[in-house]
Amino acid sequence: MTHPITGLEEVVHQRVRLGILAILDEAKRVDFAFLRNSLELTDGNLARHLQVLEAAGYVGIQKTFEGRRPRTWVRATSAGGRAFHAEIASLQALLDRVTTQGEGSR
Amino acid sequence: MWFPLVVFGALSFLSAVLSWRMDGDVLGIYWAFAGPLGSVLTAAFYIREERRVGVQMPAWPSVVGAAIIFVGAFTTGALGGVLHTEMVSAVGPLLFVCLGYLIFARIERSTPRAVIAIALAALTVTMATTGTTATNVASLLAAAYGVTFIVTGIVWWRQQSTSA
Numbered sequence: 001m002t003h004p005i006t007g008l009e010e011v012v013h014q015r016v017r018l019g020i021l022a023i024l025d026e027a028k029r030v031d032f033a034f035l036r037n038s039l040e041l042t043d044g045n046l047a048r049h050l051q052v053l054e055a056a057g058y059v060g061i062q063k064t065f066e067g068r069r070p071r072t073w074v075r076a077t078s079a080g081g082r083a084f085h086a087e088i089a090s091l092q093a094l095l096d097r098v099t100t101q102g103e104g105s106r
Numbered sequence: 107m108w109f110p111l112v113v114f115g116a117l118s119f120l121s122a123v124l125s126w127r128m129d130g131d132v133l134g135i136y137w138a139f140a141g142p143l144g145s146v147l148t149a150a151f152y153i154r155e156e157r158r159v160g161v162q163m164p165a166w167p168s169v170v171g172a173a174i175i176f177v178g179a180f181t182t183g184a185l186g187g188v189l190h191t192e193m194v195s196a197v198g199p200l201l202f203v204c205l206g207y208l209i210f211a212r213i214e215r216s217t218p219r220a221v222i223a224i225a226l227a228a229l230t231v232t233m234a235t236t237g238t239t240a241t242n243v244a245s246l247l248a249a250a251y252g253v254t255f256i257v258t259g260i261v262w263w264r265q266q267s268t269s270a
Contacts, residue, residue, distance in 0.1 A: 031160030066157070073162075 004097055007090030011056045012083050016041065016049045021084040024059065024076035032072035050074060058083055107214055108263035110148040115255025117144050122248035125241060133244075134183055137199075141176055171209040178202030192240035200230050200247050222258060226251060
């Protein structure tokens with residue numbers, strides 16, 4: 001039986017990117033400013049993580065204008081949603097394993 | 107979710123006032139207009155809020171919840187007329203409101219709101235079995251629903267305002 005950490009994916013597992021996908025999992029789409037404020041990031045930092053997720057095909061980015069104001073919307077793709085839930089399942093398996101071992105050694 | 111509670115609470119309270127003054131047919135017509143009006147106001151509020159906050163939620167759970175309330179309420183309202191059982195017309199729609207509220211509590215992952223929905227359903231069944239006339243029961247329950255929704259809506263709005 002393989003260890004649960006083999007199911008973790010580097011692209012998704014990173015703290016900020018996991019946070020982005022967790023927020024997107026609950027919403028249809030979220031704007032750039034909301035993600036930046038929720039995750040307490042700078043514009044540049046968030047943009048870099050979004051580029052990584054976009055390159056992996058896990059998020060879609062849509063640039064719009066509301067009046068003269070530019071607005072960037074981000075949504076999870078179906079592949080992004082699947083990757084996020086696979087990551088959570090692997091973390092859950094790891095948690096179950098650690099908890100079971102901890103109870104056994106007591 | 108405070109806005110629809112206040113809107114539909116106010117509409118429920120108004121329906122209680124109407125039902126004291128007029129007969130049941132007027133209430134059916136009232137809700138045929140008030141229901142869609144409340145839904146349009148709620149949809150407009152959410153579209154504005156989504157743009158302001160920057161989070162767009164999937165619309166389908168709310169649409170399904172609202173559809174269950176309206177279809178169930180109008181069906182049981184009409185069923186009571188067909189069966190000549192006024193109490194079914196009086197409390198059936200309200201039980202569907204409770205079911206809808208329970209669905210919205212699930213969407214919002216809110217245990218207190220689920221408890222309120224179940225308490226209102228229990229109050230409805232209790233009054234239906236112990237109340238005097240269907241008109242009195244419907245009026246009292248509409249007033250109770252209206253006050254409960256308005257109060258919980260205002261409490262919710264205040265919680266959101268202080269946490270923002």
